[in-house]
Amino acid sequence: MAPPRASSSSAAAALSLMLLLAAVAGTTTVDGGRRKPAQAPAAGGEEEEEEARRGAGVRYATEEGAHVKAAPPRRAPPAPAPAASPDQFRGQARLPRFAAPRRYDLRLRPDLVACTFTGSAAVTVAVSAPTRFLVLNAADLSVDRTSIRFRDLVPNDVVFFADDEILVLEFAKELPLGEGVLSMNFNGTLNDQMRGFYRSKYQYKGKTNNMAVTQFESVDARRCFPCWDEPAFKAKFKLTLEVPSELVALSNMPVAMKTVNGPMKTVQYGESPLMSTYLVAIVVGSFDYIESVTAEGTRVRVYTQVGKSNQGKFALDVGVKSLHLYKDYFGTPYPLPKLDMVAIPDFAAGAMENYGLVTFREVALLFDELSSSESSKQNVAITVAHELAHQWFGNLVTMEWWTHLWLNEDAGFWFILLTVSLFPQVEIHHASEVDEIFDAISYDKGASVIRMLQNYLGAERFQFALSFFPTFQKALASYIRKYAYSNARTEDLWAVLEEKSGEPVKNLMTTWTKQQGYPVINAKLKGTYLEIEQAQFLLDGSSGPGMWIVPITLAAYLSVMQNVTSSNRSGYNDLLKVYRESAEAEEKTRVLGTLCYCKDKNIVLESLNFLFSNEVRNQDAYYVLQGLGVDTRDTAWIWLKGNWDRISKKFGDTQVTGFIRYVVTLFSSNEKAAEFSRFFSTRKKPTFERTLKQSLETVRINARWIQCIRSEPRLAQMVRDLLQNP
Structure with missing residues (x-):
């Protein structure tokens, strides 16, 4: 996966890569992050016992649930003894290894109007050690417990550990060793968080429509279907999609069969080779495409919004050449019969290397010969080459x-x-x-x-x-x-x-x-x-005390950035006009990147509040934040504190890392570091804990640097001279 790019300098430095490689009343609600009230087990009674025997018992395990006892951390051995309770799987870092998937047969039906989806899974599972349990990942899904079967067995207990995003199926007796099929039905929501199975908005024939997109790296396949969502659990995948007949439906493999039934069509795809869950991909929407074929016969396509296919020519050229050269370099042919590259309007990362179906931000895939900059061309080249390298080195x-x-x-x-x-x-x-x-x-x-x-x-x-x-x-x-x-x-x-x-x-x-x-x-x-x-x-x-084996050393120089005169209210309004009138994603991101380059605190505050409007895609918020500086950091911090709950709700746990990084690291005092620590002490989440720690470290280092300058008059004078005469 490639991170979103915002500066041309790093893109220019990495262009050498291109040059180098060129010549998851009857459901178990699986709700990741939101805790469900613990339900006490049925207390006796024939009806309760019969219901449990039929496998209808469901428990939600949370920290507040008195009937759930947290197990101490342990390493899951490859062949554990039969377990006595589902509770032992709680709090484990990884899934147990006594059962593993071999093949997924998935059927999904996304509703692009209601923004929901339904699905079914038939997973061939190999049981390699005595056990009464199957443990897999699921999050933000409602699983129909009455549909769960393994071979002809029905689980007598189904427990979801919300904090760990795992689903534990307990059976009355040990499961037979060898392979069997685990089947279940489920449904979920096409979310707006740009993770799992989500919706992205696009314009088509003057109307705003939804497309369905997946982004599973790193651990979000479980938000689309129940699965063993770890990279080591490789399996084969066979997908079937039910979608509106007028839409394009893409997945990792080519279409094997398509059946049209009035307004809907059923599309079956070929079976994939062994791959990890995070590489499964689905895209459903309206697209144009251009295509080419490599010398080895691999079909390569670039999919764009309708009317923009011309802007995919450069990426197509880079893609075809990269496949050929990687084949020679790695000594192994590209293993799939096709490669699709798709421009997605709402996309959190820069790009994602899904096997055979690579997804990109529009600015990372499209290049307009008339209006795009050379740095954009470099960015497209680097991103395409990077993602295609992953088809070997990663996939x-x-x-x-x-x-x-x-x-x-x-x-x-x-x-x-x-x-x-x-x-x-x-x-x-x-x-x-x-x-x-x-x-x-x-x-x-x-x-x-x-x-x-x-x-x-x-x-x-x-x-x-x-x-x-x-x-x-x-x-x-x-x-x-x-x-x-x-x-x-x-x-x-x-x-x-x-x-x-x-x-x-x-x-x-x-x-x-x-x-x-x-x-x-x-x-x-x-x-x-x-x-x-x-x-x-x-x-x-x-x-x-660290020591390295050092074969080479590098040298670099430091230069002082030039001062640039900031604009006023008139200039700000002009920029907003350009943003609203432009149809090009590249032009829009350029404008967003300039909005906070201003000393007027009211304009900066207005720019930050602009992020809450429907005019700015969530993925583009970072461009605005990058314009913040020392002059506007206090305004940004007050805004961040006052809007933290709103920011977290709109942008999700993953994206808030950028808000922390871009605002917190602007400061340079131990007092501010202490203030940040107090604020986030009641708001910590694993998704941004590392970023917060790094940002606080940066603030403290900045504080020490300033203290050193103040204690050295000659150094302080030198810095002043550099700033005055760069």
Whole structure:
């Protein structure tokens, strides 16, 4: 997945990648995040016993439920002894391994007017150890308990642990070993949070319509259908959609059969290869498309809103060329018969590498030859190349757990500027933490250390021209072949690279992926000898005992930003006029990015309140926030505090991370850091806890920096001189 891009500088720096790769009365309501009142078990009586025997008993397990006892943390062994109660699965970081999915047969019917959907799932499950339970993920779904069957068995208890987003099915006796089919019916809502199965608005023939879109990475497939929603649980998927007959319906695989019945049609898709749940994708709406075919016969299409297909030509060209070159480089053909790239009006990330159906923000896929900028062209090239690299490095070979996310994301960011305040191999203990690690560090540091490794093994053997590249390329190709349709850990990559290169790759790279900070290299010339020493640098200014194997060092320079004169009320109104009249997403985001570049606090406040209007898509809120500065930070903080509940409701837990980051990090005093800590102490959620911690750290570092300047008169004068005479 690619993050939304807002600056052309990082896009320009990463263009080298393109160049490099170019020549989940009878339902169990599964409500993630909202707790249900605990229901006491039926207390005796023949009717109650008969109902439980028939499998109609449902319990909601929450922290307040006295009948639920939290189990202590434990590691789930691969073959556990039979469990006595569903309660033991509560609070576990990962699903147990005694049962795993092999194949999903899914049928979904989205209602784009009511913004709801219904569905059914028949999941082939392999039971590998004695158990009376099946444990899977579900959230924001209503599951019909009377429909649940495994083989011919009916569960006698169905328990949903809301905090953990898991559904526990308890059966009266042990399940037979081997494969069986788990079936159930469910329904849900097409939400407006840009996660799971959601709705996006678009204009068609002068009317506002809804399209249905999925965004499952990292842990949101469970919001569309009950599933084993972890990357290591790979399975095959066969999807069937029931949609209005006039709409385009896309999924990962090509259409196998289509039946039209009046205003509705049923579309069946081919069975997918083994893949993780987060890569399943569905898009239903009105689209135009353009297409091409690779030399290997893969059909490539770019889908756009009706009337914009011309703007997909550049992305189509990049896509076709990238598939060809990745095939050669990884030594493995693109494994699917088609690749669709779709521009989505409302999309939280920059793009998402769903297997065979890649989804993008419009600004990350479309390029208008007449009105788009060169930086936009670079952004499209980088984003397309990045997402298509994932078809191999992420989709075909997938990280075993989110701890190893950087194995996916570094491939598309080899040449982004070095950013280090964490190590990329961050430990992930619970699914609610996953979204937080999609940050610049996962992308950028991973890219940097891979770039360093490439140089260490030999740059001349890593050229992406028409030549062959013996060591690094062959090692990566071997890695792809070895772990295809499977999962890998960071150590697996190092082992393959070490085997193929004969170099101590694991020892070298472990020092970079399992330590915070980075080494500061000091060099002193002593006669004809260069004496080099290193010390660990951490962002908080402290030093540590860490040591690195350092094959190269980098140098950079710092420049002071120029002052730009801000506009007045007239200029602000002109910008709003341009925003409202423009039909181009790129032009709209450019305008949003300028609104808060103003010292007038009333205009800044108006711009921030503009985010609550229906005129600004949720995904574009960050562009407005990026214009905030030191002059307007107090206004922004007062606004954030006063509107926190409204912001959280409108933008959701995931997107509020940006509001925290863009506002909090503007400050530079320990007093403000303490104020922020007090405010968020009663509002903490796992989805933004890491971002808050990093932002508070930044504030404290800023405070120390200012204190240092004030204690050094000459340094303070130098900074003043630079600001006055840049």
